[in-house]
Amino acid sequence: THFGFKTVPQEQKEQLVRGVFSSVASNYDIMNDVMSMGIHRLWKKHFIEKLDCGMRPNSSEPLHFLDVAGGTGDIAFGLLDHARLKYGDNKSTMVVADINPDMLKEGAKRCLSTPYANSPRIQFLEQNGEKMDAIEDNSKDVYTIAFGIRNFTDIQAGLNTAYRVLKPGGIFACLEFSQVDNQMLDYIYQAYSFSLLPLMGQLIANDRDSYQYLVESIRKFPNQETFASMIREAGFYVPGKGYENLTFGVAAIHIGVKL
Numbered sequence: 390t391h392f393g394f395k396t397v398p399q400e401q402k403e404q405l406v407r408g409v410f411s412s413v414a415s416n417y418d419i420m421n422d423v424m425s426m427g428i429h430r431l432w433k434k435h436f437i438e439k440l441d442c443g444m445r446p447n448s449s450e451p452l453h454f455l456d457v458a459g460g461t462g463d464i465a466f467g468l469l470d471h472a473r474l475k476y477g478d479n480k481s482t483m484v485v486a487d488i489n490p491d492m493l494k495e496g497a498k499r500c501l502s503t504p505y506a507n508s509p510r511i512q513f514l515e516q517n518g519e520k521m522d523a524i525e526d527n528s529k530d531v532y533t534i535a536f537g538i539r540n541f542t543d544i545q546a547g548l549n550t551a552y553r554v555l556k557p558g559g560i561f562a563c564l565e566f567s568q569v570d571n572q573m574l575d576y577i578y579q580a581y582s583f584s585l586l587p588l589m590g591q592l593i594a595n596d597r598d599s600y601q602y603l604v605e606s607i608r609k610f611p612n613q614e615t616f617a618s619m620i621r622e623a624g625f626y627v628p629g630k631g632y633e634n635l636t637f638g639v640a641a642i643h644i645g646v647k648l
């Protein structure tokens with residue numbers, strides 16, 4: 390199979406992405422570790438700390454989080470933990486939305502070994518992030534998406550939907566692979582990702598095609614500036630330059646505020 394976007398008609402891409410994540414669902418952590426040399430754990434930790442979410446001491450209103458493409462729940466559990474441990478927040482709610490039922494099943498399973506097991510505060514929902522029919526307009530305080538939006542068929546539709554579901558004052562935050570900002574490093578990075586990654590995918594997970602697809606999806610994703618302007622296009626206020634590079638731009642965090 391060839392997983393290049395350009396060679397695949399739009400309507401087949403959704404199906405394709407489903408297949409990739411169904412086939413990696415059980416090997417999911419390995420995939421992330423291979424893709425990022427283990428650094429994704431640090432990026433996610435930084436992302437969560439940067440957002441610093443949680444009910445402040447003088448607030449009685451729980452926050453409503455939505456983690457899109459939430460897969461196995463890494464970001465969701467991390468955000469809830471941060472709110473609980475730093476702010477004593479035991480009320481805020483979390484919806485984990487993902488297009489892939491296998492990833493959601495894995496997340497629900499992992500949830501059983503967290504403090505949120507069987508809690509009505511957390512919900513796993515099968516949803517396409519481009520539409521999110523089950524999520525009401527102006528209903529969420531924080532929208533997060535980590536390593537998910539580059540898999541969307543229509544990224545702008547995903548951003549427009551993020552804007553729709555956030556309350557005024559709500560925050561959009563995206564952690565995603567991006568473009569390396571140094572030519573020399575980029576050369577090394579490209580060599581690593583195009584030759585070594587698919588090979589490692591084959592050796593470690595016996596799944597060369599999925600890794601090939603993931604590498605190509607990173608390369609085709611808009612660069613930091615372009616992605617920031619797409620966030621503005623969706624209606625968000627983008628503070629400052631709009632992003633923070635992590636590890637020379639191998640990944641980046643983009644922020645938008647719905648005013």
Ligand code: SAM
Nearest residue numbers: 410458459460487488489492517518535537540
């Ligand atoms: N956020 C998790 C993390 O950081 O570990 C999971 C990231 S995983 C690389 C990408 C996820 O995006 C997969 O679970 C996949 O099913 C999901 N996904 C892809 N296209 C999607 C879409 N259109 N709507 C919602 N989720 C989508």
